[in-house]
Amino acid sequence: MEYSSNKFDLDKLPKETVFQVPDGYFEDLPMRIQARTSAKTQTVPLVTWSARRTWASLAACTLVAILGYFTLMPRQDSIGEESLSGVKTEDIEGYLVHQNIHQADYIEHIDETEVSASTNIEDSEVLDELKLSSQDIIQSIDTQDVVEDI
Amino acid sequence: MNDHELIEKFNHPDSRNYAFNLLVRKYQQKVYWHIRKMVIDHDDADDLTQETFIKAWRGLENFKGESQLYTWLYRIATNECLNFLAKKKRRFFLPINDITEELSNKIESADLVSGEQIQLKLQKALLTLPDKQRLVFNMKYFDDMKYEDIADITGTSVGALKASYHLAVKKIELYFEEHDN
Numbered sequence: 001m002e003y004s005s006n007k008f009d010l011d012k013l014p015k016e017t018v019f020q021v022p023d024g025y026f027e028d029l030p031m032r033i034q035a036r037t038s039a040k041t042q043t044v045p046l047v048t049w050s051a052r053r054t055w056a057s058l059a060a061c062t063l064v065a066i067l068g069y070f071t072l073m074p075r076q077d078s079i080g081e082e083s084l085s086g087v088k089t090e091d092i093e094g095y096l097v098h099q100n101i102h103q104a105d106y107i108e109h110i111d112e113t114e115v116s117a118s119t120n121i122e123d124s125e126v127l128d129e130l131k132l133s134s135q136d137i138i139q140s141i142d143t144q145d146v147v148e149d150i
Numbered sequence: 151m152n153d154h155e156l157i158e159k160f161n162h163p164d165s166r167n168y169a170f171n172l173l174v175r176k177y178q179q180k181v182y183w184h185i186r187k188m189v190i191d192h193d194d195a196d197d198l199t200q201e202t203f204i205k206a207w208r209g210l211e212n213f214k215g216e217s218q219l220y221t222w223l224y225r226i227a228t229n230e231c232l233n234f235l236a237k238k239k240r241r242f243f244l245p246i247n248d249i250t251e252e253l254s255n256k257i258e259s260a261d262l263v264s265g266e267q268i269q270l271k272l273q274k275a276l277l278t279l280p281d282k283q284r285l286v287f288n289m290k291y292f293d294d295m296k297y298e299d300i301a302d303i304t305g306t307s308v309g310a311l312k313a314s315y316h317l318a319v320k321k322i323e324l325y326f327e328e329h330d331n
């Protein structure tokens with residue numbers, strides 16, 4: 001087909017495509033596209049932000065914190081008494097010596113009524129228990145103090 | 151099956167895959183050739199055609215039927231082409247002439263290109279046009295589309311499209327005069 005440049009007319013040019021595709025391309029294309037679309041639809045659902053869920057989480061955290069506070073605080077007070085009952089007297093004494101607290105110091109803090117109530121023992125019984133001779137007692141009494149008391 | 155029935159079937163979960171398969175089979179050649187004329191290379195055209203239909207799959211649920219299905223598909227394909235060409239220019243920091251040269255070389259060297267010398271010359275002449283003007287020319291000249299439909303696809307007025315096509319024809323005629331051998 002001859003075309004003179006001077007008389008070039010686009011409308012007279014046959015509308016043919018110069019491009020080609022591999023054999024069977026349009027037979028396979030729908031399957032390849034479908035494979036991609038089905039792969040995309042099987043995606044894991046996204047967890048999106050929700051104002052209601054955020055507020056619910058905050059409320060739950062606050063409730064746990066309040067319950068934790070009222071549950072744990074009383075337990076901390078009772079821990080001392082409960083655990084001390086399980087500790088041996090020798091260990092407590094050892095601890096007090098280690099802390100530089102002498103026997104005289106803590107005896108001063110003991111409430112006498114508390115001791116007598118808890119032991120429920122008469123003075124005479126105490127003396128019997130101690131197995132002290134009357135001579136030992138007389139030696140230990142400051143006679144001057146006795147005279148003053150009389 | 152007409153487009154309205156295709157969309158109805160697509161909107162039904164049980165027949166969605168079947169309807170989409172029919173849609174691809176119905177429009178794959180139009181979409182592919184529209185893209186191929188713009189990007190020249192078969193592999194690029196293949197990627198963009200698949201991408202066009204995947205976007206159609208995602209968006210078809212929201213398709214309101216305000217435009218024809220085929221112009222809607224052409225619009226997606228057109229955007230894919232223009233974005234691809236713009237990215238290509240940005241990625242390699244190439245001026246427009248070098249991209250034209252690259253595409254022109256593909257026309258000469260590619261395995262999947264053949265035809266009379268005059269047709270190859272026309273394709274090279276088209277590469278000298280701006281991308282949007284080339285799009286308009288392809289749709290009017292090769293696909294014989296109405297200006298109203300092209301306006302729907304490109305979002306340009308009919309008057310502007312007529313002017314653009316007229317200008318494209320003049321540039322092509324000039325190219326043929328300058329490259330007369």
